[in-house]
Amino acid sequence: MKKCLIFVEDNKSRDADDLTEVVDQLYGSRNGEKYGFGNKKALEDLDGTFDALIHAKNYEFDEFDVRNITNCIEELYHAYNFDSIMISATHLGRMLAPRLAMRLKTGLVADITAVNSDEKGIELIRPAYSGKLMAAIKIRGKGPLMMSVRQNVFQRKTKRIADSEWIEFPFKMIEEQRIELLSSERREESEDIRESEVLIAGGRGASSYFNELDALAEALNGKVAASRKIVDQQIASRRIQVGQSGKTVSPKLYIAMGISGSIQHIEGLKNIEHIIAVNKRKGAPICSIADIVVEGDGKEFIAKLLYRINRDGQKEKAGGEEE
């Protein structure tokens, strides 16, 4: 039996839940014991999908108190001797994982998107050179096996197991906090493109009509996303960027408007059911992974499709059907 620790960040239990799939892929669903560690409240959603849930006795760490979180995990490591430690590659996770790896004197693979596990050993796969190529990495030394995992790439497949064992751990290494959150401010509306089932994404070819994507997104009850080219041109915010340097998305429907589909962009598309590519060049790389390729101008496509959708709506109204 392999023991795996998954760090559970406040308000991000779902990411931790998805990491159980990494354990299953590495060790098989029956051979990996899943331990979650975090603040008690964050662990509550995970009851039943982890073998054990560990929180501190009479103590809650501050979300960005990386030093004390590191101290806690170090103590847990010495108590349980975990075979592997997994941390979601969030803003916090990408600060925590390297510090912890240095503390435990072990190797760390950052931002993994896949794992290979066979009799020859374990390989962790991550994109490199801005996603231009993939690297398969082995950990040397005594371990533990440590990785930060790109969000939204893995999804838990196993059903609920039995009730989780709850463990209150008496941490001893808590020290004075040296970083203090003074204020927080949402910069823009907190709409997350990762939550949407339909994404209408614009690329360089859509820069002249990017604003018109909104109307199509509205008609299909989706959200607008962008490629890096559009973000670099400052037409759209980095918050809605799809791809290696943006977000990994898994909508059911992805309509790519004027996106050529560099490897870096395609790296951000995971488990998408349907892709429609609208492009002037039917030879663009994105077209080879699309269900439908519409060869032509995107602006015209939006206008025509909206007209068609509305015409249908009118007819239904005229026919007295209720929506």
Added chain:
Amino acid sequence: MKIICLIKFIPDVENIQFDKKKNVLMRENSRLTVNPDDETALAAALKVKEKNPETVVEILSMGPERAIPKFQDLLRRDVDKGVLISDPLYVGSDTFVTSRILGTCLSKRMPDCIFTGTHSLDGDTSHVPAQIAELLNLSHINNVLNIDIDQLMGDKAVVKVNSEGETLEFRMSLPAVISFEKSKEYKMPYIRYEEFQRDVNEKMEILTNHHLQMKEEEVGLQGSMTEVEKTFMKNVIEKESIIVNNDDEGIEYVYKFLKEKGYL
């Protein structure tokens, strides 16, 4: 106040060539550039110095000797001193070893602040700043957008941070590792005309393992905790696409598809 900026010279990622037959990057002849986030960190440090002229700004880098001309270009700005760590023994070091080498060097010249970039465009692990902070027992924060220069005195720093759609403001104890992300707020000053040809050798120090005295088995590929097994181009699963035109027939096809799959 003394600020040390960590600078990484990276291959020009946008124009790097890939040898498809051998499945490797052709790195050797690629042009080196300063990692953009690191450039922002240095520009921020120079901004601090502009407001508080008694500030000392140093740069520290580890890399091949062919980075020297680029390194000297940085010294032609208002940088007080530059240390380049370069030793063939260190070739092949992973982030764990790199952090230990830089940490060893920094522990002998502890500044009040260490400025770094958050991501590097080539490796993009973001490991080194956090690991240096751990080795030196300092606080660390990533994705810094802004540092409040007026409040940067004594033993505290106040920074604004981009955290997943939120702007967070933190106060942290110094010394600390402060990692910037590329932003328009901090721009590198141009090199002044009279500085172009200036000999900056006196500002520059090159350190080898002779100075740092690390054990051979603890550096380079030998000391690394991770090893790249192989690199490969990602195979994209291709689909049998239906190609339509942007005419009534094509639109009708798309419309029916959307309707059939339940999107309308």
